[in-house]
Amino acid sequence: MTQAMSVLLTQEAAAPQWGKADVTFDGGAARIHLGNGDELRQIQMAARKLRNQGVTTVNLEGQDWDLNRQWAFAQGFVTAKPGWQLNWTGDAATVATLEQRMEAARFARGLINETPENLPPQKLATQAANWLKNLGGDAVSFRIIEGEALLEEQWVGIHAVGRGSERPPVMLELDYNPLGTDAPVSVALVGKGITFDSGGYSLKASEGMLNMKCDMGGAATVTAALGLAIRQGLNKRVKLFLCCAENLVSGRAFKLGDILSYKNGVTVEVVNTDAEGRLVLADGLQAASASGAPFIIDAATLTGAAVMAVGGNYNAIFSPDEAVLDLARTKAKAVAEKVWALPLEPWHKDMCPSAYADTANSRPVKGGGAGGASNAAGFLWRFVAPEAKWLHVDLAAAFEDSAGALWAAGATTHGVLTIAELLKD
Structure with a gap:
């Protein structure tokens, strides 16, 4: 079974050694560094970057993932070919809404x-x-x-x-x-x-x-x-x-x-x-x-x-x-x-x-x-x-x-x- 990568959101700038990167890695976790003005677009682009690096299974973690942020990540993460898995976070109502959206999508x-x-x-x-x-x-x-x-x-x-x-x-x-x-x-x-x-x-x-x-x-x-x-x-x-x-x-x-x-x-x-x-x-x-x-x-x-x-x-x-x-x-x-x-x-x-x-x-x-x-x-x-x-x-x-x-x-x-x-x- 593929191990899931944790994905978190942060408002903190990346450490200097990461240069201008807005996605950084720490062990089994990836952090998306927000702050370019269009957060949903940035999150969707970050999801595409993770998929392009071969990441297939992720857990969205942390308190900063609201409904639209999670959906923006999903829109960038999914592909026409199967083999990807996305695990939501949040309360039961948020997760239920996201599952309903994904079923229709x-x-x-x-x-x-x-x-x-x-x-x-x-x-x-x-x-x-x-x-x-x-x-x-x-x-x-x-x-x-x-x-x-x-x-x-x-x-x-x-x-x-x-x-x-x-x-x-x-x-x-x-x-x-x-x-x-x-x-x-x-x-x-x-x-x-x-x-x-x-x-x-x-x-x-x-x-x-x-x-x-x-x-x-x-x-x-x-x-x-x-x-x-x-x-x-x-x-x-x-x-x-x-x-x-x-x-x-x-x-x-x-x-x-x-x-x-x-x-x-x-x-x-x-x-x-x-x-x-x-x-x-x-x-x-x-x-x-x-x-x-x-x-x-x-x-x-x-x-x-x-x-x-x-x-x-x-x-x-x-x-x-x-x-x-x-x-x-x-x-x-x-x-x-x-x-x-x-x-x-x-x-x-x-x-x-x-x-x-x-x-x-x-x-x-x-x-x-x-x-x-x-x-x-x-x-x-x-x-x-x-x-x-x-x-x-x-x-x-x-x-x-x-x-x-x-x-x-x-x-x-x-x-x-x-x-x-x-x-x-």
Whole structure:
């Protein structure tokens, strides 16, 4: 059995012989020397340093480890490969919260890091539904709409994006209702579940396609958030819609120039088959709107433009309602996650014009052109009920292509805690 290393926090400077190091060692213990102004970032980076030195098992010890400090350490310490162990400290309530967070994060991380061959759309939906059913028991019911049945219910976006694959697209409709049959829906969640994104006929280069198993990160994030909220005693009705498909090239795949006629009457010209996420989310947002939920949250690894705007340590958020943005900021701050609001104005709905349809799904230029993340949000806005409050989360921080100073390679689960907090509000 691997001996655990004790990890402690201290405000004391390292001894002179350690130079500028902020992690020092004394026998079987490591000390993280705080004091650079952003303690949580420093703790997460220290955890990465320990893992990079081959440390696999740690005990967090001492009085200075509060809830967010321990979670920051965990975010830096975990890796896609198994073989690590992290032992919490603190009172029973703190440890229970951390275990609940880790259970949800493990589930999301396992889905996002899974190989695309092993996670077709049907399996993604089934695993999400079964996990939530195990957590929520009789309060959870669901159905999975598959393949041609999507067209029967006019979910044309999911069907179009997924029809090029031999493995059919699906929509998961899940209802968590601990209150009784006639209880109103309080929140609806929508997740992008593209289990692999080749770009379709707007084919990605190999380096851009390599990690596209992460393109179902939105589905994993909202599922894990709902599961965490259930674990923490959520007592309101929530509906979950996962829009799941493989975006592949074949004789049956959708094509540039196709026009999709959505259930709400909006027509969309396809000018970029690699802007497929918004096409499937359009279905999910209409289903969420039809549920009557006064608050709709969608999450998606939607645009490279969001990554360019906010980097890989923030998730971009959008809403036409400033109060919704303020609430998201407050909830993210409470759990030490980072969000940043990008512009969304009514005219963003019209930033992808088409000569043949009400709108196009992008602009026919590389990367969708300037303001691509806001233009994508404007497209989605067309499919949200006017009376609903709506938050769109573009998950710029959901996945790391390679290991860095803060994260190991793979899924980060950044965003799960924020959405779970929003559900509890």
